[in-house]
Amino acid sequence: MKKQALLKETDAECASAGEIMIYDAFTVWLREMIRFWRSKSRVIGGLAMPFLWLAIMGTGLSSIVPGVGGASYIEFLIPGIIGMTLLFSSMFSGISVIVDKQFGFMKEILVAPISRLSIMVGKTVGGATTALLNGLIILVLAIIIGVHFAGLTGMFISIVFMLLISASFVSLGVAIASRMSDMSGFQMIMNFLIMPMFMLSGVFFPIDQTPAWMQTIAHFDPLFYGVDGLRGSLIGISILPLFVDFIVLSAFCISIVLIGTYLFSKSEL
């Protein structure tokens, strides 16, 4: 009965509430993709920084660090740099929510008959898609410059981790952005959150060889599990078993999407 009423009123191609939700999330995602495609500078900008870290810090540190756990330092560094790229581009993709508020398009989305969850999911998948693209570009670059990875299975597993990392941090960024209306304030908060997460995740050094206090704090950093998972799947060196990384990161991802949706649904214009 309810279904029929919905179909009658909206001519939806799709039938069940779940399908409608996915269709709506797809619409939100589609718009993000068109916008992304129009601004190539975002792709290049997103890649410049990790490339600098890799080229300068990687090369520099390689000369004093012989290798970590059997891998060369560059091999050790690449999964971390991928994690870092995902963190930065994911968190900052939340800015699209603020841009939509400032340019008014958010109102168009909010008066449309679509659920807040599908808006949140569409935005998250949109941000995650672009972040994932950045991550994959770094991976391909690494292969081109001759870095040796553990194999195809490992690469597939690493993509799963990339997805989880992107989805988690995009939703965190979107959740925070949904409560804010000003761009520079958002950037401040993002830097404040990103920097400690980035440094404690073990991008540059193995966390298991740091003092106990640092290891303890690092275990509260969601990106630590992401970088560990990427390293485990790509070069076979990890501190925790991969399934532990996977479970912790998935739990973080799901809870942050739910919290984000809640915050988003509460936000008024």
Next chain:
Amino acid sequence: MISITTDKLTKTFNSFTAVDSVSLAVKKGELFGLLGPNGAGKTTLISMLATIKKPTSGSARLCRHDIEREQSKVRSCIGIVFQDPTLDEELKGQENLDIHGRLYHLEKGKRKKRISEVLKLVGLSQKADMQVKTYSGGMKRRLEIARGLMHRPKVLFLDEPTLGLDPQTRRSIWDFIKKLKKVGVTIILTTHYMEEAEYLCDRVAIIDHGKIIALDSPNRLKKKHKGKTLEDVFLHYTGRRIRDEEAGITERNRRRMRFRG
């Protein structure tokens, strides 16, 4: 048949009451004007009816659906043209409409048909494939109106639809609003142009400080107060003091950006 009813609808922001216990009824197919000085609460009232602001107290029904409990149903039967711009400027005109059609679950064939239909209606067919950021102010406004109509809403909110438009565009939008009324769309219009309200509206409500202080047809209001124009009536009710306005977020940011740029 009644299209909109509100019952003691109220919205307060901290200690400020933007809309104060408004009760009204609008008939299906009626063209209803909301008039009031800046900051009187017109936009807040519309925002509540359009489900983007939650009422502090009171209730309202649109097309028999409760604005708080049946948000989704209310949303699919209304169309709204906001006071501030709400287009995606990076997208082409046609893409803005396509995304809108998708948001309102129009299937592909219908979407295409309606897009060319509404573009023709507002005279933008030639510009459909250009990015909205290249449009002039009037073109943007027309595109927003086209978009608001695309899903054939039963109730259409027009929040100052002709603000800042040249007389030609304003005329064509007026004709168009009249046409819509003929096909039975209920229209809620806010405006600062009294001649616009006089020309278009069946009834007008004058709002000040969140309260409705007069409600009747423009002609009867004029007769009652022996005013020559609706503007006389308006000034009679709302006085001559100039009001400050608390601008909406979009407007605020635009101003900020203007300072920066």
